[in-house]
Amino acid sequence: MATSKAGLDLGRAAYDDHRWGEAFGHFGDAHREGGLPAADLERFATTAFLTGHSRVGTDALARAHEEYLLTGDVPAAVRCAGWLGIHLLNTGEAAASSGWLARGTRLLEEVDEPGAAEGLLLIPAAVAKLYGGDAAEAAALFGKAYGIGTASRDRDVASLAQLGQGQAQVMLGHAAAGLELFDEVMVAATTGEVSAIPCGIIYCATIGTCQAVFDLPRALEWTMALDRWCEGQPELVLFSGQCHAHRAELYALRGLWDEAMAAAAKAQERSAHGDPQARFGGFYYQGEVQRLRGLFEAASTSYRAAADSGFDPQPGMALLHLALGEVQLARRQINDAVAAADATWRSRLLCGLVEIELAAGDFAAARSAADDLGRFASGYPAPMPRALAAQADGAVLLEEGEAAAALKPLRTAWTLWRTLEIPYEAARCRMLVAKARRRLGDEETALMDFEAARKELEELGARPAMATVDALIGANLLGGPAASAAVPGPLTGREVEVLRLVAAGKSNRAVAVELFLSEKTVARHLSNIFAKLEVTSRVAASRYAYEHGLMA
Structure with missing residues (x-):
């Protein structure tokens, strides 16, 4: 077995080469044999976080904090407290995070010139303002942190602060200005000016915001850069799952649904092994593909798993209920989500809101949502x-x-x-x-x-959408008999047309418009369908349609 000194040297060399798993092993061995100095405890913590050993990471960082205090290096102790607060917040331990950030703030009072540590502590405070709905105050705090990071020549603090400034600008409705800031901060990330954990945060936050505001070219470019970054560090767990989640969304948009499912599965696997921020995307985009394919029960399970991450799986869940004919439930869910969303995420919900309100027959609400989307697009064309x-x-x-x-x-x-x-x-x-x-x-x-x-x-x-087309044009699509001809089973051709549209999430009013019928006639057809199928709800009738191949 290598001595403690030899193991420490090997750990430092592996750390410098970004061989995180190897460094984690060597630092761990050295720590058990004779302990680590404070700076190496910080390195050990970094390798632990990056390889998915978050509890080991927080313990090592807490120990580094104590060692720095014993040697009188208070700014370094504050830095450890700040990173502990950030890591614990990302793992959902809000109370512990708050405690460490409070300790760091108190210790700053003992330092005449705290330098970059002060800027680092401002970042989680600014993030809290940002997601608490006060983007203007967040921008001011990020600006202060950026000034401190620049003055102290700390690229990590300056780059994280600049990232936050970009996010604040997007939330304030200045998407173009925010994305320009992202482009600038990504230069620091891609050229290696920023250390590993801040670099991963920058990549994932930048891509997430680009996707939130529908900047597909930027999202694709930076996802490819994140791919390269992750591939250069094969032992990396943290951030790699988020990379697969971003990939899943892009594959889903491009119609590469099998590839999207594979990427979503990898995101889920990495989430379970130390990249918790990948859980939502891994399950949500799996649910999206399943919903579009008509695998409604599987989609519901995926959306519920995504919700376990603490984020609302919208608009997917609401659109799933629409597809099942549960129009009012879909309306409640999408409107609640829009009301609770910040300015960035709200833009992703508006298309679903338009679709659901149209299906419900509330054209005024649909017009209002469409106009909101138009204003967003005019501000970022x-x-x-x-x-x-x-x-x-x-x-x-x-x-x-x-x-x-x-x-x-x-x-x-x-x-x-x-x-x-x-x-x-x-x-x-x-x-x-x-x-x-x-x-x-x-x-x-x-x-x-x-x-x-x-x-x-x-x-x-895309079976549900295919069913909608079939319901609109009937058997004439294939050059067959008229849509009103008899079909296998208890329903007439017209009843099948009505059922297809209902199963596709249409309201009675929308069905009437599609088939050039009165709403009263549609209601009569639906009553006959319920009686013939011996069901009592639109959901049950919709399930019958899918189970008996009427949607194909």
Whole structure:
């Protein structure tokens, strides 16, 4: 066995080479044999956090704090207290985090020139303001921390503060300015100016915010950079799961659903082994793919697992209830989520809100949400926000009876989705274009668009959306008999059409619009369906439709 001194030298060498697992082992051996000096205890803590041994990390960092106090290095002790507060907050131990941050603040009073340690303690305080809804105060605190970090030439503190400034700008509605700050701070991360843990925080927070404001090109670019960073450190656990979660979202958008499921599974595995921040994304994007494929029970399980992370799995969960015909529950969930969301996350909920309010027949609420999305897109005119806003505007105009006016924004959105290579949304938008053309009397072109959309959805395996297309055009899609002809089972062709739309989450009013019927006629058809299937709810009827292949 190597001596304590030899093991310590090996640990330091592995640490400098970013061989985190090897360094963790050597530092651990040296610590057990004869103890570690304070600086090496800090290194040991870092390797423990990065390899998924968070409890060992907090214990080592606490010991380093005590050693620094014994040697009279109070600023270093404050630095340890600050990082303990940050790590404990990330693992959900809010009370312990608060205690360490309070201790660090008290110790600062004993130091004439605290330097970078003071700036580090400002960062969790600023984060609390940011997520407490006071982005302006957060920006001021981050600015102060940035000034301290710059003056003391501490790149970790300065870069984390600059990251926070970018997040605050986004929450204040200045997305373009915030993203410029992210680009600048990412230079420090990608050139190795920042140490490992702050670097991982910067990567993941930057990508998460880019995805929140629908900046797909930036999210893709920085996810690829995070991939390279993680691949260069094969023993890394912390942050690697979040990398897979970000990948899962991008794969899902691009229609690579099998790859998205594989990435989500890796995120879940890394979450269980020391990257807890990956849990939400790992399960949420798994649920998204399952929902779009019509695997509703599996999607519900995934969303509930995502919720265990402490974050609300929206809009996915609400859209799942919509797909099951539980329109009012979907409305309650999405409206509650919008009311509770910060400015950044709210933009991700608006599209779901538009879709659900349209299904519920509340066109005024849908118009309000679409207008909010339009304002967001006008403030940050990137391709994906523009596509989302244009599609929402067109969908609402269509339901408001303005088919001619709806065509322009819908065509714009369709073009943008194809340019962005987001096939599911492109197909859904083409369905809306087809509906507008049908209502304008151009049945031939509408049918061509419906058929093209269905082909794209079939390639993806998006069964619920395929069912919606089938319900709109009936058996004529395949050149077969008219939709009103008899079908296997107890239901008539018209009842199958009604059931398909109900199972796709449409309200009676929306079904009536789609099939050119009165709401009273739709209600009568639904009553007959319930009686024939011996069920008493829309949910039960929807499940029958999926279980008996009526949605295909």
